[in-house]
Amino acid sequence: MYKFLLFLLLVPLAAAQNLRLAAAADLQPVLPPILAQFENQTHIHIDASYQSSATLATQIQNGAPFDLFMAADFSFPQRVISEGLADADQPVAYARGTLVLWTRNDSPFRQLSVDTLKDPAMKTLAVANPEHAPYGRAAEASLKKLGLYDQLKPKFVIAENIAQTAQYVDSGNAQAGLISLTSALSERLHANGHYVEMPADSYPPILQGAVVLKNSGHRTEAHQLLDFLLSPAVGKQFAARGLEPPH
């Protein structure tokens, strides 16, 4: 019996040497095929965890064993840096996100534009939690700038992160949503709905930063992955999937 227990306890140690990536939820529709290319080239295997940037930063501060943190903004990697948990004193900018208004093809809003947000038929709008998700912060800023925040606030359906926001609209639980372009360009959402970009000057740029973590046992490999993600070839794939180059 206790041999079996010992077996249960020890077996995973052998496989625990993968690189651990903490990735912002807007990367969930983008990264998997790109990470697969890296794995093929280097034979370094990656375990990715996709959550809101705030959740990941909090986990890192509480000891989560990640090697590389790719956030959807600069403030969360900076928080990790200020706690002395990163191996650099500045996050590396790797992409810039775009905020879009998305709705299903079967919704009443045929021609999407920013004015759709003023339509009284709009009863529910999915938004990512501005406290946890950089895209949620951008959504809040954009609506405030456009003077629509107060009238739309009661209609908000708040999701934990930007991937969940997309899920709320796609599943019909909200009529429209302010989501990431990366989600809108994903195969599923592309087939199910349509989008319009929010005016770029209505929100501060969603500049996405990454840091390698100091306590990582695989810093060399983590930097290797980060360099790979900063390469022009990957940059092109990012752009095709909704992430602009950072500069």
Next chain:
Amino acid sequence: MDIRALWLTLRLASVTTVLLLCVAIPLSYWLAFGKARWRPIVEAVATLPLLLPPTVLGFYLLILLGPRTAPGRMLIRLTGHPVAFSFAGLVIGSMIYSLPFAVQPITSGFTALSSDVLDAARLLGAGNFRILAEVVLPLTLRSILTAAVLCFTHTVGEFGVVLMIGGDIPGSTRTLSIAMFDQVQDFRYREANHTALLLLAVSLVALIIVYGWRKQVRHA
């Protein structure tokens, strides 16, 4: 189906169940037969995880096991890594979270024993340990198996505590229920459906086993 999550969940539930029984049997013995005045307090604390929001438990465990507090830092020095966000952390969390599911059935099994049997054993000179091992346990085997099945199933279905103290790390803290949460978020509804059906089947089968045993007891 996320095979790594399935394997991790089975490992977590098995390890938790075995360790928890080792704790719950002596604790239940003391609760059933002990005479201490503060017994109701211990009983209340042991039942607390049943009513407590998993996030409350998760929060305190995160604080206690993470690098931000003295006990957490001591654990890091002992184990070489933070216990939060590791398999060991999940085992600790699951043991506390499932404690009432072990203690309740075992305690009520012990309490239902006829006191004549225990008195007879004591008169014949058996000590506490011998009474537990040779009289009480064989007579209450069904309660203990019920506790084991409930602990196992409850741990399989855990979500809140795992999310708070484990995060969502593939292969080390991503259990089936977390994997399913991920699959929904990533629009993999078919996969989510398979995971959900499996979790549903595990819970249903566990309950059928438990109620099946009860029927047999009644007929016996």
